[in-house]
Amino acid sequence: MFYDEQTMGADLSVRAFSSDKVQRLTGLSKRRLQYWDERTFVSPSLSARAGRGRRRLYDFRDLVSLRVAIELRDAGVSLQEIRRTVEHLRSLDYEHPLAEIRFEQVKGRLYFQEAGTIRAGQQPEQVIATFAIPFRAIVHRLERDIARLDRRPLGQIERRRGVLGSKPVIAGTRIPVASIQRIARAGASVSKIRQLYPDLTGKDIRAALAAEAAVRPRKHAS
DSSP states (O other): OOOOTTTSOGGGGGOOEEHHHHHHHHOOOHHHHHHHHHTTSSOOSEEEEETTEEEEEEOHHHHHHHHHHHHHHHTTOOHHHHHHHHHHHHHTTOSSHHHHSEEEEETTEEEEEETTEEEESSSTTSEEEOOOOOOHHHHHHHHHHHHHHHTSOSSOEEOOTTSGGGOOEETTSOOBHHHHHHHHHTTOOHHHHHHHOTTOOHHHHHHHHHHHHHHHHHHHHO
8 A cells, every 4th residue: 555554644644634725735726626526536535514515524645645646647647547547446446546556657658556567547457567666755745734734823813815805714724714703603612613624723713703702892882
């Protein structure tokens, strides 16, 4: 297998990453993540109910899959060829092929190692040769980037030009303060809100609720 819990930090094996954080870690747009999910190319392994819809929650293995797919695309491998290879590997009972199989591209052609052999993406049933490619660097880069995101200021609210029309958001995220306030008004507890927004801490949520409380007296006075 490409990685296991010994390869990454133990805490990452139980982390859930929202679409917002996944966008920042991968550079993929929300629309691209949704498209890949709908096409069952790379789908989030975790999910949570959010109103009438479903909130996409990814685990570390999903992040690895996305990073591998991006690197292959940047190397010139077509999405069609990657998808065809993924579908073939799933037929062999690989649940998350992009995180379980070693890949390589040569002049825009995709090759992968399966059962000790190299196979071509366009003809996955044909054995080419044997080889081994280290992918540990992808895991290490993800760990570094996640640690950098985790160092964001907690319990603060900010406005950033170009982010949600400069509306107030939780610092270091794209999560609107108004969304937290709306869910709380509907009766959700802090722990429930954290289930819906796993990137937030209790300190972040309390800051959002305090901001609403600070506005109410001014509105009442006017």
